[in-house]
Amino acid sequence: MEYVFQFGVIWQGRDAFLSGALLTLQLSAESMLLGVTIGILGAWAKTSRLAVLRGVVQAYVELVRNTPFLVQLLLIYFGLPRLGVRMSPDSAALLAMVINLGAYATEIVRAGVEAVPHGQIEAGRALGLRSWQIFRFVVLIPALETVFPALCSQFILVMLGSSVVSAISVEELTAIANTLQSQTFRPFEIYLAVGAIYVVIALAFEAAFGGVERILFPPKGASGQAPS
Amino acid sequence: MIREFGPSEIWLLILGLRWTVLLALVAFVGGGIGGAIVTILRVAPLRPVRAAAVTFIKLLQGLPLLILLFLVFFGINLLGIRTDAWTAVAIGFSLYASAFLGEIWRGCIQAIPSGQWDAATALGLSFAQRLRLVIVPQAARIAIAPTVGFLVQLLKGTSLASIVGFTELTRAAQMINDITFQPLTVFGVAAGFYFLLCWPLSLLSIRLEQRLRGGVTAARVPV
Numbered sequence: 001m002e003y004v005f006q007f008g009v010i011w012q013g014r015d016a017f018l019s020g021a022l023l024t025l026q027l028s029a030e031s032m033l034l035g036v037t038i039g040i041l042g043a044w045a046k047t048s049r050l051a052v053l054r055g056v057v058q059a060y061v062e063l064v065r066n067t068p069f070l071v072q073l074l075l076i077y078f079g080l081p082r083l084g085v086r087m088s089p090d091s092a093a094l095l096a097m098v099i100n101l102g103a104y105a106t107e108i109v110r111a112g113v114e115a116v117p118h119g120q121i122e123a124g125r126a127l128g129l130r131s132w133q134i135f136r137f138v139v140l141i142p143a144l145e146t147v148f149p150a151l152c153s154q155f156i157l158v159m160l161g162s163s164v165v166s167a168i169s170v171e172e173l174t175a176i177a178n179t180l181q182s183q184t185f186r187p188f189e190i191y192l193a194v195g196a197i198y199v200v201i202a203l204a205f206e207a208a209f210g211g212v213e214r215i216l217f218p219p220k221g222a223s224g225q226a227p228s
Numbered sequence: 229m230i231r232e233f234g235p236s237e238i239w240l241l242i243l244g245l246r247w248t249v250l251l252a253l254v255a256f257v258g259g260g261i262g263g264a265i266v267t268i269l270r271v272a273p274l275r276p277v278r279a280a281a282v283t284f285i286k287l288l289q290g291l292p293l294l295i296l297l298f299l300v301f302f303g304i305n306l307l308g309i310r311t312d313a314w315t316a317v318a319i320g321f322s323l324y325a326s327a328f329l330g331e332i333w334r335g336c337i338q339a340i341p342s343g344q345w346d347a348a349t350a351l352g353l354s355f356a357q358r359l360r361l362v363i364v365p366q367a368a369r370i371a372i373a374p375t376v377g378f379l380v381q382l383l384k385g386t387s388l389a390s391i392v393g394f395t396e397l398t399r400a401a402q403m404i405n406d407i408t409f410q411p412l413t414v415f416g417v418a419a420g421f422y423f424l425l426c427w428p429l430s431l432l433s434i435r436l437e438q439r440l441r442g443g444v445t446a447a448r449v450p451v
Contacts, residue, residue, distance in 0.1 A: 003306050066380065066426035067419040068387035070398055075419060078411030163292035167391055174294060187302040191295055199290040 009184040010193045013176075020176030021197055027090075027172060028159040031097035035158070036151065038098065039105025043113050043143070044135050046106070057106065064103035070164050072096050077168045093165035093172075101158050108150045112143030145217045152209040156202050163198070173197060233408045238417065244400025245421050251396060252383045254318050259325020259382070266330025271337055273355055281330065288327035293385055296320055297392050313394040321386065328378055336371040337363055373436035380426045380433070387422075397421060 010017070045057045064072065076099075077092040087095070116139045124134035144151075166175035177194040181187035231237070269281035288296065300320040304311050340363050348358040390399035401418035405411050 062427060062430075063419075063423065066384075066430055067422045068384040068398065070387040070390070071401070071415055071419045071422060074398075074402065074405075075411065075415040078405060079415060082412055160290075160292040163294045164388065164391075166294070174292065177295075177298075187298065188306050191298045191302065195291050195295045195299060198292055198295060199287060202290040 005189055006186055007189050007193070009180065009186045010189060013180045013184075013190075016176045016180060017173070017194070017197065020171060020173035021201070023090075023170070023172040024159065024162055025201070027094055027097060027162050027165070027170075028155070030094055031101050031158055031162075032155050034094075034098040035101030035105050036109075038102030039109045039151075040140065040144075042102065042106030043109035044132075046110050047113060047131075047135065047139075061103045061106050064100055065107070069096065069100050069161055070167060072100060073165060073168060089165075089168045089170045092168060093162070093170045096165070097158060097162060100161075101154065104154050105151065108147045108154060109143060111150075112145075112147035113139055115146050116142050148209075148213055148217060152206070152213075155209070156205050159201060159205060160198060230409055231407045233404070233410045233413050237404050237408065237414070240404055241397060241400055241414075241418060241421065244395060244397040245425075247394070247396040248383065248386050248398075248422075249425070251317060251321060251386045251389060251394070252379070255321030255325050255382055255386070256379060258318065258322030259329050262322055262326025263329025263333060266326055267333040267337065268359065270330060270334045271359075285327045285331050288324060289331070293324055294388050294391060296324055297388060301392050313389070313392055317386075317389040317392060317394045321382065321389070324385065325378070325382055328381070329375065332374045332378060333367070333371055336367040336374070339370055340366050370440065373433050373440060376429055376436065377433040380429045383426055383429070384422065 042057050042061070045053050048054055073093065073096040076096045077087075077089065080087065080092070113135075120138050120142075121134055124138040129137065162172060163174035165172060166178060169175060173194055177190050181190045184190070266281050266284060269277050270285070272278060272281075291299075297317060297320040300323065301313070301316040304316055304319070344362055344366065345358060348362040353361065386396055387398040389396055390402065393399075395403075397418055401414050405414045408414060
């Protein structure tokens with residue numbers, strides 16, 4: 001192999017990489033916030049007594065989880081303008097990411113809701129709480145605590161999956177790499193560097209989520225185990 | 229000239245679907261072999277070997293699939309080998325599946341009580357014999373459901389091959405959209421095809437998991 005690696009092109013493109021990474025982070029953060037909101041609403045809808053509502057949520061979850069994100073993205077980006085909804089590539093990307101994460105988050109939060117002991121819900125009823133009050137004040141927080149690690153892995157998958165939105169020319173990290181490699185003809189070095197950036201972001205997310213978990217849900221000292 | 233979306237366009241999508249299924253199968257076989265190797269290294273009684281397997285899994289799981297495909301695609305060219313998109317995506321998806329299946333199967337193997345390992349060691353079995361005769365037959369039962377679940381991920385993931393220029397279902401849909409300008413219909417039908425492939429597998433995975441859980445926690449009582 002006589003190939004000479006030239007990593008100088010990466011240093012020259014550092015501003016572009018930085019702006020791409022920031023957009024990746026921004027899209028990920030926004031879709032996490034909105035996606036979890038949908039997930040909580042979806043999980044709540046699934047506890048509803050209305051069979052129609054449960055059915056609609058179930059259909060949404062199954063449809064999203066059994067089709068590729070890229071096809072969902074293309075359907076939204078090219079399809080919605082046909083219905084009279086015009087949007088920028090960035091908005092289409094965010095919308096697709098939120099819809100996608102919302103379905104996975106619904107399933108994850110629902111699993112947490114089901115893990116809450118039934119006696120607690122009955123206790124809530126005995127206190128005269130309405131069903132949404134029981135969900136909000138009794139069920140939701142323990143449910144989120146149970147599934148927090150699963151949600152975090154899903155967040156990381158969403159961040160990594162955001163590279164796909166480069167397909168509709170959203171100028172995030174992968175799209176920046178595509179542009180730079182076509183200008184410099186150094187694709188391998190550039191994708192290697194971008195891959196490293198993604199790995200670093202994923203590791204940073206992991207560490208950050210661990211910190212958030214310790215703040216939101218500190219290990220309980222009262223329930224038998226002494227804090228070390 | 230704008231073409232209507234008709235039977236011949238649906239046929240083109242089905243031709244693309246063939247490549248989606250074929251790519252998923254090739255990646256599943258390649259990833260199955262690679263995943264088995266990764267799993268064995270991951271539980272091997274040698275620390276550096278285990279660490280290497282962990283690094284491989286962590287790296288591939290921390291890398292977007294799309295970037296992995298680009299790296300394989302351009303990396304093979306760097307080696308001076310001229311390849312087509314088909315070879316590149318087959319290798320890329322096999323690597324991806326190796327890491328994920330390796331991690332899934334590691335979990336299944338570690339779910340087997342350590343007493344089984346101890347007993348097998350006490351019988352004087354070698355590491356390979358312990359795995360083959362004692363651990364794997366038990367772990368395989370647990371592994372089926374999550375493996376089928378991963379097959380769904382893999383099938384959906386093959387859509388990214390379209391971005392590196394491999395013509396499968398999603399790429400076929402994009403090309404048909406370019407000549408018919410009916411994105412809702414074209415991508416809707418493509419999504420429908422994916423759904424028809426993936427949904428039965430998802431249901432099967434859930435069914436298998438429930439059956440396993442039922443079988444483990446409660447002995448079946450004859451009615």
